[in-house]
Amino acid sequence: MDLGPYLLLASMEGAVQAAVLALTAVGLSLVFGVMRVVNVAHGEFFMLGAVLAWWIAHMVGGHPSIGFMVALIIAPVLTGLVASVIDLTILKRLNYDPESTIVATIGILYILQQLVLMTYGADARPVEAPFNLRFYTPWFGYSYYKLAVIAAAIAVLLGVWLVMSKTRIGLILRATQLDSEIAQAFGIAVNKVYAIVFGAGAALAALAAVLIVPIQQAHYLMGADPLLLSFIVVIIGGLGSLRGTVVAAVLIGMSDGIISVFFTPTLAKILATLLVALVLVFRPNGLFGARAA
Amino acid sequence: MSKGAKQWGLHLGIIALLFVLQFILPAYHHGNLARIMVLATFAIGYNIAFGYTGLLSLGHAMFFAAGMYGLALTMKFLGFSAATGLLAGIVSAFVLSLAVGLLALRTIGVAFMIVTLMFAQSVYLSILYFGKYTRGDEGFVIQQADRVIAGIDLSNPVNRYFAALVLLSFCLLVSLKLIQAPFGRVLIAIRENEERTKMLGYDVFRHKLASLMISGTISGAAGAAYGLLFGYAGASFATVQYSIFPLLWVLLGGAGTIIGPLAGTLFMFYLIDLLSEITSAYMLIAGVVLVLLTLFARQGIMGEVRKRVIRWLP
Numbered sequence: 001m002d003l004g005p006y007l008l009l010a011s012m013e014g015a016v017q018a019a020v021l022a023l024t025a026v027g028l029s030l031v032f033g034v035m036r037v038v039n040v041a042h043g044e045f046f047m048l049g050a051v052l053a054w055w056i057a058h059m060v061g062g063h064p065s066i067g068f069m070v071a072l073i074i075a076p077v078l079t080g081l082v083a084s085v086i087d088l089t090i091l092k093r094l095n096y097d098p099e100s101t102i103v104a105t106i107g108i109l110y111i112l113q114q115l116v117l118m119t120y121g122a123d124a125r126p127v128e129a130p131f132n133l134r135f136y137t138p139w140f141g142y143s144y145y146k147l148a149v150i151a152a153a154i155a156v157l158l159g160v161w162l163v164m165s166k167t168r169i170g171l172i173l174r175a176t177q178l179d180s181e182i183a184q185a186f187g188i189a190v191n192k193v194y195a196i197v198f199g200a201g202a203a204l205a206a207l208a209a210v211l212i213v214p215i216q217q218a219h220y221l222m223g224a225d226p227l228l229l230s231f232i233v234v235i236i237g238g239l240g241s242l243r244g245t246v247v248a249a250v251l252i253g254m255s256d257g258i259i260s261v262f263f264t265p266t267l268a269k270i271l272a273t274l275l276v277a278l279v280l281v282f283r284p285n286g287l288f289g290a291r292a293a
Numbered sequence: 294m295s296k297g298a299k300q301w302g303l304h305l306g307i308i309a310l311l312f313v314l315q316f317i318l319p320a321y322h323h324g325n326l327a328r329i330m331v332l333a334t335f336a337i338g339y340n341i342a343f344g345y346t347g348l349l350s351l352g353h354a355m356f357f358a359a360g361m362y363g364l365a366l367t368m369k370f371l372g373f374s375a376a377t378g379l380l381a382g383i384v385s386a387f388v389l390s391l392a393v394g395l396l397a398l399r400t401i402g403v404a405f406m407i408v409t410l411m412f413a414q415s416v417y418l419s420i421l422y423f424g425k426y427t428r429g430d431e432g433f434v435i436q437q438a439d440r441v442i443a444g445i446d447l448s449n450p451v452n453r454y455f456a457a458l459v460l461l462s463f464c465l466l467v468s469l470k471l472i473q474a475p476f477g478r479v480l481i482a483i484r485e486n487e488e489r490t491k492m493l494g495y496d497v498f499r500h501k502l503a504s505l506m507i508s509g510t511i512s513g514a515a516g517a518a519y520g521l522l523f524g525y526a527g528a529s530f531a532t533v534q535y536s537i538f539p540l541l542w543v544l545l546g547g548a549g550t551i552i553g554p555l556a557g558t559l560f561m562f563y564l565i566d567l568l569s570e571i572t573s574a575y576m577l578i579a580g581v582v583l584v585l586l587t588l589f590a591r592q593g594i595m596g597e598v599r600k601r602v603i604r605w606l607p
Contacts, residue, residue, distance in 0.1 A: 038403050093588060099349060100587045102406065103544065106537060107583030114577035224533075228414065231407055270418045277411040280404050281396045 005139035006261065014257025016146045016215070019153035020208045022249035024226050025233040026160060027204030029245040032234060034177045034197045037096055040105040041086075042205055043227025044112040048079045049206025050127075050218035051120050057127045065130035068214070075210050076203040083202030084195045091198065092191060109223075116220040129214035149211045156207065157246060164242065173197065205230075229256075232276045296605045297473060303606075304469055307552060308462045315454050324450060329555075329562050330457040331519050332538075334464045336546070336554030338511030339539035341468060344548035345477065346504040347484030351406050351536050352413030355393070356509040358420065358531035359386040360516030365435055365526035366426065375442045379517050386513020387506065389416075394505040398498060401487075410533070417531040432527025440521055453522045460518050461555070464511050469551050471507070472607055480504050484549075512539070534576070541579055544586050547595030551607050556594050 028042045052075040057067035086108060094100040133144040164170040175183040176193050184190045205226070209218075216222070233252050237244030252272075259268040311330070315323060335357055342348040363385030367373040373381060397408045421429045440447045447456055471477045479500050482490040491497045520526045529535075539554075546557025561582070565575045572578075586593065592600060599606040 038406075090584060090588065098402070100591070102349065102403075103540070104584050104587040106540075107580040107587070110537075110576045110580030111584065114574040114580065118572075118574055118577075228411075231410075235404065235407065264422075266418055266422045270415050270422060273411045273415045273418065277408050277415070278396070280408050280411075281399050 005137070007258070008137070009140055009142075010258045010261040011254060012142065012146070014254035016149055016212075017257050018250045018253025019150040020212045021226070021229055021233060021253045022157060022246050023153050023208035023211070024205045025230040025237070025245050025249050026157065026242060027201040027208075028230045029234045029237070029242055030160075030204070031198055031201035033242070034173055035096060035194050036098070037091065037101050037198075038098065038105070039198075039201065040102055040227070041108040041112060042201070042230060043223030043225075044109050045079050045083060045202035045223075046205040046209045046226045047116065047218075047220065047223035048082065048112060048202075049075045049209035050213045050216075050222060051116055051220070052078055052206070053210040053213050054125050054127050054218045055120075064128035068127065068130040068210075071127070072207070072210050076206040079206035080199035080203035084199035087195045087198035092194070096194070113220055113223065120218075120220060122220065124217035124219040126217045127210075127213045145214060149215070152211055153208070156204070160204070161242065228273075232272075235280055236276065299605055300469065300473070300607050304465060304551065307555075308458070308465070311458055311461070315451070315458075320450070323454060325562065325566070327450070327454045327457045327522065329558050330454075330461040331515055331522060332562070333542070333555040333558040334461050334518070335512050335515035336539045336542040336558050337461075337464050337468055337551075338508045338513075338515060340508075340543045340548065340550075340554045341471070341480075341511065342505050342508035343540065344543055344550070344553065345472060345484060346480045346501060346508075347487075348501065348505060348508075349406050349540075350409040350505075350508075351533070351540070352393070352409030352411075353509070353512050353539050354531050354533065354535035355413040355416040356386045356390055356512035357516035357519075357535055358416060358528075359389045359509075360513030360518075361520040361526050361530055362420065362427065363513070364517040365433070365520045368435060368439055369433065370426065375440055375447070375521055379442070379514075379521060382517025382520070383510060383514050386516065387510045390506045390509025390513070391502075393509070394502045398501050398505065410536070413531070413533070413536055417528060417533075420528045420531055427526075427528065430528045432525055432529070435520060435524045435526065437524060440524060447522055448524060456522060457518070460514065464514070465551065465555070468511075469607060472551065476500070476503075481549075537579070541583055543593075545582060545593055547593030547597070547599070550593070550595035550599060553593055553595040560594065 024042070024046055027045075028039060031037055031039050031042075053071035056071040056074055057064070060067035060070050090104055090108070091101055094104060129143075129145045131145060134141045135144060136142075164173060172183070172188055172193060175186070176188060176190055180190050208226075229252065233248045234245055236252065237246070237248035256268070256272060259272065263271065311326075314326065318326065335353075338356070339350070339353050342350055342353075360382040362382075364378040364382035367381040368375065368378040393409070393412050397405055397412065400408050420427045427433075437448045445452050447453055472481075479490065479495050482493075482495070483497055483500060487497055516530065519530070542557035542561055543554050544557070545561055546555065547553030561579070564582070565578055568578055569575065590597060595606060
C-alpha cells in the first residue's frame, strides 16, 4: 500500500481508539471534577464491563445482536451499581481524603482484578459483534461495526453533555462540583450525588468496554491500558473539564493509532508516555485547562 | 536516658536481634528473612520520600530496577566484578533519581503521582524494548561463580543472610540519623505544611530533591543487592506492582517511622505465605490489606505503637 491509504487506515483505527478512550476518560473526568477523587480503579471498571458483557452475551444466547444489546444495557448498570456500593462502603468513610482514596482505590483495583481472575479465569474471550458487515475502499476492507462504535460514542458523549448543561441533574452536579458545602447548605444530598456520580463514571467506562469488546477480547488484565490512557487524557485536557477531556481523547487516540503505524508498539508507547509525562511537568494544568487542580 | 540514646538503643537492639536470629531459625525462615531484609531496605528507601517528606510516588520500581539492571547488565556485558557491579547499580539509581527528581518535583500531589507512574512505565517498557540485552520478562540469571565479593560467596545462605543484614542495618541507621538531624526535621515540616516551610526560608525544592535522591538511591541499592544475592534480574521487578509493594509495606508498618518498613515487609511477607495455602491470588490479599489499612489503621502498625505505647519512636 502507498502511504496515503496506510494513513487513512491508521486514522480510522485511531478514531475508534479515540471514541472508546473519550468515553472512558469522561467517566474518570466526571468523578474527578465533581468529587475531587482520583479513581485508580477506573480501568478495572472498564474491565468489569467487558467481562460482564461476555457473561451476559454467553447466557442470553440466540442471535449475537440480542446478547450484545442486552449486555450493552445491563453490563454498565451492574458495573455502576458495584461502583456505587464501593463509594458508599469505602470512599465515603474516608471522607474522600485525596491520599487515602488513592491508596484505597489501588486496593480496590487489585481486589476486582483478582476476583475476576478467580471466577472468569485468565483466558481472553471474545464477544461476537452484533452485525458483521464490511465495506470496501479501493485498498482495504473495513468493518461497519467500528464506525458504529464511533457513532455510539459520539451519541453518548452528546447525551452526557446535554445532561450536564441542560437538566436539573446537571445543575445539581455542577453545583456540587463548584462548592460541595454550599450545595449541601442548599439542600442537595451531596453524599447521594457522590454515590451516583461514582457509579455513573464507572458505568461510562463499562459502556466503552462493551463497545470495544467485539474488537478486542475480554481479559482480566485489560484495565491497565485504558487507565493509563484515561489519566493522560484527563490531565492533558485539564483536570475536571469535560470538553478538554474529549478534545484530548481525540488527540491522544488518533496520534496513538498513527504513531503505532510508524514505530513498533513498544517504542510508540515509550515515546507517548515520556511525552505526556513532560507535558505534565511543564504544563501541570493541561494543555487546555487554565484552572489549578 | 535521653530520647536520642533510647532511639539508638532500640534500633541497635533490633539489629542485634536479627543477627542472633540467624543461628536459631530453621532453614526455610532463614532464607525468607534474608529476602525480607533486602525488600525491607527497598521499603526504607520508599519511606524517606513517602513517609517523611509526603511524596506519594507510584514509580519507585524504576529505582529498584535501575539498581538491579545497573548491576546485572554491567556484570554480564562489561565484565564488572560483583563489587563494582553493585556500585554501578547504586550509581544508576542515583543518576535516575536525580533526573526524575528534577522533572517530577516540578509537580505536586496527583500530578506527581502520575508523572512518577509514567516515568516508571517508560523504564519498564524500555527494559522490554531492549529485550536483546535484558531478556525482557524472562530475565536472566547472574552466574553463581560471579557472585563473590572479597572472596565471600554471596550465593551461600549464611553469607547471604549476613550481607542482607549489613545492607539493612546500614540503611536503617542512616535513615535514623537523617531523621534526627535538622535535615530530617525540615523534611517532616515539608510533609506537614509545605507553604509554611517555604515561608520560614527553607529551600523546599532542594530538600525534596535530596529526599527523593536518598530514597531512590537506597531503593536502587536494594535492587542491586537483590540481583546479587538471589542471582536473577527480570522485568517483572520494574512493573507497577513493584511500585505498589513498597507503598503497601510502608503503610502497613507505619509511614514515617524508622522500623515501620521492616515491620510491614515482615508482616506482609508472612501473611501472603500463610494464606498461600488457601489462595494463590496474593494480590487480592494485598488489595484487601490496602483497603482495610485506609479504613481502620491509617497510622500502620508502628504508628499505632507510637500513638499508644512508645511516644519517642522516631
